Amino acid sequence: MSLLRVENVVKFFGGLMAVGNVSFDVPEGCVYGLIGPNGAGKTTVFNLITGNYKLNKGNIVFKGENITGMLTPRVVALGIARTFQNIRLFSNMSVLENVLAGYHCRMKSGALAAMLRLPKQRAEERRAIGKAIAELRFVGLEAEAENLARNLSYGNQRLLEIARALASDPALIILDEPAGGMNEYETTALVDLIERIRARGITVMLIEHDMSLVMRACEYIVVLEHGKKIAEGSPEVIKADPKVIEAYLGSDDDEI
Amino acid sequence: MEQFFTQLTNGLAVGGIYALIALGYTMVYGVLKLINFAHGDLFTIGAYLGLTLLASLGLTGNVGTAGGIFFLVLMVMGLVGVIGILLDRAAYKPLRTSPRLSAVVSALGASIVFSNTIMLVYGPSPRVYPQGLLPTHVFYVFGLPVPIMRIIILATSLVLMIGLYLFIQKTRTGTAIRAAAIDQGAARLMGINVDRVIMLVFFIGPALGGAAGVMVGLHYGQINFTMGWIYGLKAFTAAILGGIGNIPGAMVGGLLLGVIESMGAAYISNAWKDAIAFFVLILILIIRPTGLLGERVAEKI
Amino acid sequence: MSVSGNNIRIGLYAAVAVCWVAAPFFLDNYQTDVLNNIAIYALLGLSLNIILGYGGMFHMGHAAFFAIGAYTTAIMNTSWGIPVLWLLPLSGITAGVFALVVARPIIHLRGDYLLIVTIGMVEIVRIALVNNIFGITGGPNGIFGIASPQVFGYPINGIVHPAHYFYLLTVFIAFTIAVFYLLEHSRYGRALKYLCSDSVAAEGSGIDTSGYKLSAFVIGAFWAGMVGNLYAGKITFISPESFSFWESVVMFMIVILGGAGSIPGVLLGAILIIGLPEFFQELQQYRLLIFGIALVAMMIFRPQGVLPPKPHTYPVDKIDEKEVAL
């Protein structure tokens, strides 16, 4: 059964069609790639899934529930977490606090419980800190817990975003160019991390320009061009697809 | 019906002044994203400087009324523009990289300094412009009286607005200002002297406020040291109503605010006038969150 | 900050607290009353800090909530003789409900647009009070003859004995600081800081930003309403002039000057903004001029506020290894 189903999704910006009638199924437990030249509408598809943008037509179904038009926080609570193409961390807050943000939707204590410092609230705080440390350890940033997020290196900031997303205990994690700005060594570690994420039972979806990473990490790939799906299949199939090759050759700044 | 049109012109007359002050507000905001709460006081300074110059230079005697007023407005614009640049240097420039609200508090401090300085220099009593300088001719349009001064004020606001708009849209310097408004860092990389742009903006904005001050003084006669606060707030409201940072928006917002006020006062209640105006403003912003002509910038995620 | 730095800081706070509590013994009624004014505005600043400091919302209409609390107390006390302190929660609730109703449609406005709307809100409230809305606010005269509050049957008269009121206010401040400190360092306070820092990222992390913004407004308004109650009980006479737009500006300046999001900063901001003009009384008509210059100078000198917030440290080392679990 598919975890996420995108059905005939259409999105216009003004008069411009950014996504046109795109459909695909993401099966549970896989690493799923979304590729395409610049401006193909990949990030827009992500933003539609997570509710950052409202779609004009189509349906998005997650775990059998129609999440079309649902607000982002509810989508996250249902189990879709994401990272951003241009890193968006809470830069003046500590690394630990950044991860706590992800766990936020799994906590319950409100303002009143905090003001009264109820035992339940305190226990929950401890649990949250424990969870955050565990996630930082998972991505290898435990030592940086007390640092401010803005003081991390570029690659570590990407890892921190992943840790923050993981802290929300998602069923599906959406990574928007996770290797952007990473060196080769870091990229290799990232492939390993993605594998470990999947080993936790979390389905991974990613947008990436680094084709070697995509081919290594993904089991299934969808290719978009000009907002339309032009191909899908296993990495081997995609590599051989003439339409894909043409799409990439047509644009001069990407390579396959 | 006659009542309605008279109130409409009443509203447009007040709105023209709001628009003129709002132009300066919006100009500074456009480039620096700074809410210059001292702008209203620059307007007051303009009014007082105009009075001083008028009394000491005897301008109207030497070059005729129209010419005298023209020179008077130019001189006040120059002086208030320079004060604007000094204000920027002293109170805002050191806060360029700080949180935006810090500059707001600095602006409020500057506003207190300006209004109290005016009070100490000119005394706390209202001051009065000499009368009879301006034409008092009244036109009749379809039998409705329209004093010529109202036409002059509206025309001046309109001319300044169009001039400013063309300057921003069509000249090289204007392009530099627009570039700096969009992204200062990028503008700098493109070789634009952003500091000069900011200085220019801090000259033009306050200069427009100063011009409005002289016009209020000439037209209404009475000026006082606290008037800048009220006018400043109204102009800020007008600028937001039209979409802050947008030059035609300031004009539309100013005129509309004037009309809303006079219509609200005339047909609902004078005592509730300002409350009605704010209520309409809130309704408009609920429907159009970035003002009437403000662009909705979809945030790139 | 190092451990010793922390200790120095805590020591300093303790010293200031001791000075504060002991101050009335060394001061005359006027000076104590200046402290009372500082206390009232410190409380208002702390309540505004929830909205403006943590939440980062440009809110310049806080006097509206203050006014609603004060008028609730004044009306209920003078009409039905309900003791002032019993009305403390009710004053907060009235202001909170008002905030809920008013803020809901405007909460999505950004930055400067929210600023002008909140200014409009405080002006509408003031004009409504002046025009004797519902026939209960007394119009421009306001309401006089509000009783002094009583604690265990002992009257606390803010006029005859400013020192008595001082301790009432101090107890409330201590309570407020404690509660807001806990709030700041909780899931709730963090959520506000997240949305202030980057609302898109906060939403993407599952934080319902508009819900939190709205609730911050309600909590801030609730507290300001309670301060309104204490203000009415202190001065025993309220009129619309006490709740003008300028009062909102004063609260705004307290938070930003002191350090947005910092409890010690807001307290110091209240001391500076309310205390300095009194300190310059001898200068008579020059006092506001000097105050204005001081304001600009302080902002230039410390653009982030005089005491900006310190990053919070979490008890990471106190977390048991067992609790570190995915």
Added chain:
Amino acid sequence: MKKIVLMLIAATFLFAGPAVSAETIKIGLMCPLTGSWASEGKDMRQIVELLAGQVNEQGGLLGKEVEIVVADDGGDPRTAALAAQRLASRGIVGVIGTYGSSVTEASQNIYAATNTLQIANGSTSVRLTEKGLPYFFRTCPRDDEQGRVAVKSMLEKGYKRIAILHDSTTYAKGLAEEARGLLADEAAEIVFFDALTPGEQDYTTILTQIRRDNPDVVFFTGYYPEAGMLLRQKMEMGLDVPFIGGDANNNPDLVKIAGTRAAEGFRFLSPPVPQDLPSPVAQDFLAAYIEKYGQAPGSIWAVLAGDGFRVLAKAIEETNSTETEAIADYLKNELQAFPGLTGMIDFDQKGDRIGDVYRVYEVDADGNFILQK
């Protein structure tokens, strides 16, 4: 930063202490030196300081020098409450001031609680003396009397359709409502009753409405800056309706703002100004004031503050005491027909000034205020 904190703590303790000196007699003056009413406060201070100087030249009071302790009330209630606490803890014999009823009201409780004598000068709201405060006096008359005089004067002129315009301040709305109440029993109709927003420049909207309602007279109960603007714009609009104003219009700046042509024929109520009183006290004061400050005092309310000082000085002399109780008792029971700068002064048991104080003034073609007999 620690330095700042420490400095502040030090500063808190450094507020000039309540140094009670036996050498001088301290009299408080509470007046608006900042804010919208700063011009009133400036006049008040100049007059009271002038009079105190004269007393000191003649040897002071009870052989001691008089010292005026000034506190700025900023024209707003909160600042006024602080100013009152400040003066009350400065060992003063009594306090003169202030301008504005709601500002005075905010200070009344504090002076009452500290047994401080207060002589207000520009606070005409009726209820201030209806609270039964034993040590509160005022040299200005009350709004109910003013309302009576205004209504009488309008009816005498035969006006039937009356417009009442106020500015939503305590004073102006109170006076407007007094007049409305009194007119209810008369053969006149109120065709317009509304408020303008003070501090603005353009009142054509409200004047257009007044023209529509076509009254015989407009009673404006607000302050002179707005009155001046109304008169001026009324003329520019060609609206020909007589205006009558309340006592807050007695300020020569009114004519400056309106222009003599527009102001001509404007009538207002006011206690008599020193210029119109033939008494030597008033003439001497006027001469001394003009000599020192170069012009006649702008505001009658400031002159009333001078009268407050003079009755207080008189009471201290006569009772040979600085006790509040004794002075209040003297002012209520013994002071009779004291020659003030604004006419004879007597107080009743409430602390109100007795007698027909109000006069009607009219502006003549040269912009002078002419007392109507």
